[in-house]
Amino acid sequence: MVTGGLFTLGLMAVVAYRWPRWSLLLNLLLSLGAVAYGGYGLWHGSPTAGPGPLELSPLRAWFLMVLGLVASLSSWYRWGYHDDQVSLRLWLPLFLLSMMTVILANNLWVFMTGWESMTITSFFLVTTHHERPDVLKSGYIYLVMSQVSAMVILAGMLVMDTHLHSVDFSVWAQRGAALPRGTKSLIFGLLGLGFGMKSGVIPFHVWLPRAHPAAPAPVSSLMSGAMIKLGIFGMLQFLLFDLGPTARLWPLLVLAVGAVSSLLGVLYALMEHDLKRLLAYHSIENIGIILLGVGVMGVGIDWHHPAWVAVGLVAALFHTLNHAIFKSQLFLAAGAVEQHTGTLDVDHLGGLLRTIPGIALGFIAGSLAISGLPPFNGFVSEWLTFRGLVGLAHGTGLLALYGLGLIMVLGLTGALAGLCFVKASGVVFLGEPRQAGPRQPLPASLTGSVLGLAAISLILGVIPQPLLHLINGIDPAYRLSTEGLLLPVRTPIIGGLLVVGVAVFAGLSRVWDVRTVPRWSCGREADASMQYTSASFTKAIRTTFAVIYRPHRHVVRLGPGAPDFPTRLLYSGGTVPVWERYLYRPVYGFLWGMSRLSTRIQRGPVRLYLAYVLGTVGLMLALLH
Amino acid sequence: MVWIVQGVGVAVLVAVAPWMWGIAQTVKARCQGRRGPAPGQLYWIIRKHWHKETTVPDRSSWVFRLAPSVSMASLVLIVITIPIAGRVPPEWPHNMLTLFFLLALERFWSGLAGLDTGGTFGGLGASRITTLGTGIEPALFAALGIAWQVSGDGAIVPLAAHLTNGSASLLPWALASVSVALVLLAEWGRLPVDNPDTHLELTMMHEATLLEYDGRFLALSEWAMALKFTALVAFAWVVLGPQFSSLWANLGLRIVEMAATAGALGWLESRLTKLRYFQLPAYFAVAAGIGMLGFYLASGGLGL
Incomplete structure (x- = not known):
């Protein structure tokens, strides 16, 4: 009945596409309904799904809640968004409904219908600005890769159907674990490939950094915050929950894919000048981090180690929520920057903290969260992922060495992400504007939704215990006490002491009692072009990781005195899209x-x-x- | 009792930090044939800065003003979470992973503050210290590899008790110690990675992010820099060093160890030159490799 209500709301929102305010209001109600329904399912839901075509289970409730949360804040954001077109109002509710269908689906046909309509609606949303040729091209690449992924998923599901003689997911959940090893491997391979493509893991990522920036900001935030997570949802539901123990190669492969995606994702992000493309590459990185959690869970299932299963599942699911929050926060902030300045090229921006302080605060908070720094939510889930990997390294033999390697990769990823977001928030919001231009004032709903997400991310970083308790109940077979899980980090103490400490030292050093003086530039007049740009900030990384980037540069010296005394220099450079x-x-x-x-x-x-x-x-x- | 010792330990560690920094500077000067400042000189410098008027560059924002406080707060928090006397109650957070995240937080804000100056030097320093972080963090995870072998959740516990029951475990311990020492040299911002005494734009890293600071902000930043040194020395000795059974004796031992490490650092620095910036990846690779070798031996080789 609740699903019926949600679908009615969604369809009403579609019908109301001509009346912007009504459409947004219905969208918001639909999203809040999804949050409420998901929350209900987590608190009171039965652990197993019923027989209907759309059923709630705790795992599905979690993803429904994540989706609803991102969708409600992006609906609020759209209230003041300049690019809220008719096509957005028409397709966005349908996109939301199809994602809900995918999550709640309880048999193969409903699932595939939802999956395909999710692809098609999101294609129309990505190509909102189809008058630009590059947007259309990005849309087609996205469509083709999504279709391939859907076909692979369908193949995997049909194999499951052939062996279990049922298209009903509740039957799969009961009998999937009893399948023979070979069949399981076939299913794991096919479904893993399909869901991996949809979540954008490397090497199937090429659509992601094209499609996300092409779409308007609320769509990017939904795609990055919710849609690519459905690939993770599929892996968890079908591969880990349904199939149970598989060949030991598979979880190790998931870990490897996760490590590669996280490292290469952040490395590619570092070279981006377009703020939204940068964020899109960070989605690949974070999907990799989530996959590390998923992989730890898989290893735990196959090695019969319940503690690893619990840590891996909690880490993966919590990071899913956290990434949804801070990534939509960052995408929405990027959209606000675009609305404010008309560009997303970070090398033309700078000093925006003076003109849009609220968005700047939201972006810096999001940067801290995505870099996994306390006291924000990314810290907790990255900490949990590390803890899962430390669990692997705690053992003996090759698996321990593999665990150490993964820890190091994740450590490198974290440091690079920190570098990338120091660069992104520093170059865009701090310092002096690099180019003068008209600055549009921003409506309150943009700043409000970005700061709202930042507040959620801060609360989850300081008091994550209630939510972790909920996640812990999702898989009753492997339950670990939340207390034990988070005892070593004690987020309320860490977060609380940090905030108190900063306040105390800021008060002691009297941050308000200062005099403004010109900055030092060796006695010369300082101007904006002297600041570090995105490219100069990451120069050392580009040189160090030349083997991955294959950078090239081309300098032309012009003028009568060339090459020694050129009057003009033409510089072009870039990296090879390997x-x-x-x-x-x-x-x-x-x-x-x-x-x-x-x-x-x-x-x-x-x-x-x-x-x-x-x-x-x-x-x-x-x-x- | 444990609480009192930990509280005293935190207070002592924060208080003596500039002095430990001074010991390193004094010993370095003596080894180079100079008289050098007295070990307590940094206290006077900090006092001088504290009473001066504080200025900020014209293009900076609250990020710049808050950064010294964030550095100091995260370093004090690091000290609070280290079991300085070897033991803290189990309900108190004492975790290496948390410690690394707090170090990263400090680095992040220093970087932001550098870019917030709107000048060239700040951006230069921000770029260099964050790039340095990408070497430090994975190497630190590898260097402490044997700690993952001992505690499955990364708790900061003395490894000595676990490693001295067989002579075979001495080698992994030694390798880990070397590796940790190499990484910490970089994290402290000392030679051969960064030179705290330089003000040449070609060579400075951490100093470049501090260039625009003066007055109270500079005082806080200098104290934080000294505290980072002291805190990480104490951390390394808690994890890798010997422990007494008495908490107070451990606390005393920490002070001696810190002073000795500072002296050794001063001597070492007088004999080293700075590595070229682009040689640093190799430096971190060596540190991480030594740590991984120690981990490999401690985990019983490749035996499945």
Whole structure:
């Protein structure tokens, strides 16, 4: 009945697309309804799903709550967003409804219908600005990769159906664990690939940094905060909960994919100048971190180690929520920057803290959270992920060494993320503006929603215990006491002491009692072009990781005295998109060649096709007899 | 009792931090044939700064003004979470992972403050210290690898009790100690990675982020810099060093160890030159490699 109500609300929002305020209000109600329904499911829901086509289980309730939370804040944000077009009002409620269908689906057909309509609606949302050719191209890349992923998922699910003789997910949950090892491996491979593509793990990430920046900010925040998490949802529900123990290779592979995605995601993010593309690459990084939690859980299942299962699951699910919060916060802040200045190129920005202090505060808080720093929520979930990996390193033999390697990768990822967000918030919001331009004032709903998300992220960073308690109840088979889990970190003490400490020292040093003086630039007049830019800030990283980036630069010296005394310098430089060039280009070339081959028999005349039909029928008659 | 010792330990550690820094500077000067300042000089410098008028650059914001307080608060919090006398009650947070996150927080704010000056030097320092962090953090995780072998959740516990029951475990311990020492040299901002005495724009790292600070903010930052040194020395000795059974004796031992480490650092610095910036990845790779080797031996080799 509740689902019926939610769907009615959603459809009303679609119908109301001509009336912006009503549409937004209905959207907000729908999202809040999803939060409430998810919360209800977590507190009071039955541990197993019922027989209907759309059923709630604790795991689904969690993802529903994450989705609803992101959606409600982005609805509020849209109240003052300049780019809130008709197409957004038409497709966004449908997108939300299809994501809810995916989460609540209780059989294969409902799931695939929801999954496909999620892809299609999000395609229309990504191509909101289809008049720009690059947007359309990004949209097509996104559509193609989503279709491939959907087909792979369908194949995996049909294998499951063939062996269990049922399309009902509750049957899968009961009998999935009893499947033979070989079948499980086949299913794990197919579904892992499909869900991995949708969550944007490397090497299937190329659509993500294209599609997310092309979309308007509320859509980017929903896609990054909620949609790619559904891939994680699929892996958890079907691969870990349903299948149970599999071949030991699989969780180790999940860990490896998670490590590679997190490290390369942040490394690519560092080279980005477009704020939204930078954030999109960080989504890849965070999906990698979530996958590390998922992998620890899988290792725990296969090695029969309940503590690892509990830590891994809690880390993965909590980071899912946290990433949804701070990433939508950052995307919404980026959208506000775009609305304020008209550009997203960080090398043209600077000093925005003076003109939009609220957004700046929200972005800096989000940067702290995404870098996993206390007292924000990212700290807690990254800490838990580390703890899961330390659990692996606590053992003996190869697995322990693997665990140590993963810890180091995650440590490097964390440090690089910190660097990247010092750069992003510093170059955009601090210092002096690099280019003068008109600055549009921002409506309160933009600042309010960004700061609202920041407040949630702070609260979850200081008092995460109630929510962790809820997550802990999601899988009753592996329950660990939340107290034991978080005892070593004691977030209220850490967060509380940190805030008190900063306040005390700020009071002692009397931060208000200062005199403003010109800054030091060796006695010369300081100007904005002397500041470090995004490219100069990451120069050392570009040189150190040259093997990954393959940087190239091209300098032309012009003028009568060139090359020694040039009057003008033309500089261009960049990095090589390795995956596109060495993986996608050849595959694309191969497919293109194959389709060209097929033109030899596809000439167009109707007579030819009639001949083919006749030939096929004849062949079948001959073979079947 | 444990609470009192921990409280006294925190107070002593925070109080003696500039003095420990001074010991290193004095010994370094003596080894170079100079007289050098007295070990207590930093207290006078901090006092002088504290009473001066405080100025901020014209383009800076609250981020710049808050950064010294955040540095100091996170370092004091680090000291609070270290079991200085070797033991804290189990309900008190004492965790290496938390400690690393707090160090990262301090680095993050220093970087932000550098960029907030709107000048070239701040950005230069911010870029360099955050880049340095990408070497320090993974290497620190590897260097303390044997600690993951002992405690499954990263609690800060003395390893000595776990490692001295067989002669074979002495080698992993020694390797871990070397590795930790290498990484901490970088985290302290000392030679061969960074030189605290330089003001040349080609060479300074942490100093560049402090360049625009003066008055009370500079005083806090200098104290925080000294405290980072003291806190991490104490941390390393708690984890890797020997322990008495008496808490008070441990506390005394910590003071002696800190002074000795500061002296050794001063001597070492007089014999080292600064590494080139782009040689630092190799430096951290060596530190991490030594730590991983220690971990590998401690985890019983490749035996499954």
